[in-house]
Amino acid sequence: MARVISSLLVAGVAVGAVFVALGLALLYFTRETGCGAVESNNLLAAGAVESCPRDIAGVLTGASAFKPLPLVQLGLLVLIATPVFRVAASIVVFALDRDILYVVITAAVLAILLVSLLALH
């Protein structure tokens, strides 16, 4: 069971990192962001972030079209989601162990995480 959680963590980081790397490579070689022009003096400011979609639907649309920054954002979302999936998997692990107390505790942690993430519009 510990092995399942371990594999989940590695998979999440790997998938997320691959998307980020892919998006970054496309950005580097095509010099296009896929969501608005980026002036050189805008790089350290909010420029890229303001024009790129931040909602999940927008990110998925952009990523499936292989647009560089949306691809990066998809990777980042996967990275952020990895610990959340890990917590969800732990609920299953505790349930299989018939450990009701920890199913409840873990479900509470998951609820807290979702409250914070559902701010993702």
Next chain:
Amino acid sequence: MSSFLLVMFAGSIVAGVVGALAGLGGGVVVVPLLTIGFGVDIRYAIGASIVSVIATSSGAAAAYVRERITNLRVGMFLELATTTGAICGALIAGLVSRSVLFVIFGCVLIVSVVPLLTRLHEELPPAVKADKLSAALRLGGTYFDRAIGRSVAYQATGVPLAFCLMWLAGVLSAMLGLGSGALKVLAMDGAMRLPMKVSTTTSNFMIGVTAAASAGIYWNRGQVNPMIVAPVALGVLLGAGIGSRLLAHLRDTQLRRLFVLLLMVIALQMILRGFGLGI
């Protein structure tokens, strides 16, 4: 743009290596690197650091979970505190001024670094009796210690204090983009009297979840800038991987202390920056 990305990536690799060698993780070096080194707004730097912290800690945690040293029950229970703290911290960070963030960052860094200069004890604590809460929550456990070649059974105590410290660790993590591993270990080792190996591995396990709790809030505020976070997250991930390999060869040498002292200097720079002085 290309050179910008490359420089960010290279710098982040260095940050990851230094953090891993000092035993504190990439977060502590990434934020100063981005702010003082590259002139990035501290709030975007923290957003980038939080995502990087999720990546590196999940990777590290995977190995320890597999070896069954991590105490999943302790981790899960304490995560109630860290995640709540993280949401509070992320919200507070949105309210205070940037200068305040710089100063708090520097102070927390100094406080985390000091115990690293005096070696933390690695011996097993004398037999601990579980307190009522710990027994009810079944927080004790066993693990196989390769260094001494036998299984170690342990109990936990001081749960309420640890819970409060974990809440604080969550607040600081979210406010500053750190993993707060040091504070977590302190709570588990000092307050709960868990064996050091259990404390450090369980702390690693919790860091990613704590960071994820605040990441959504930063994302929403538009403070996770993909242009910055992409090279930084990948760089730190790579650097931390390299650094932890090197760490095995650098056990007790002066080099490790040098890195720790470097962090002290960085901490002072952050404080100075907060007061409008320094580079």
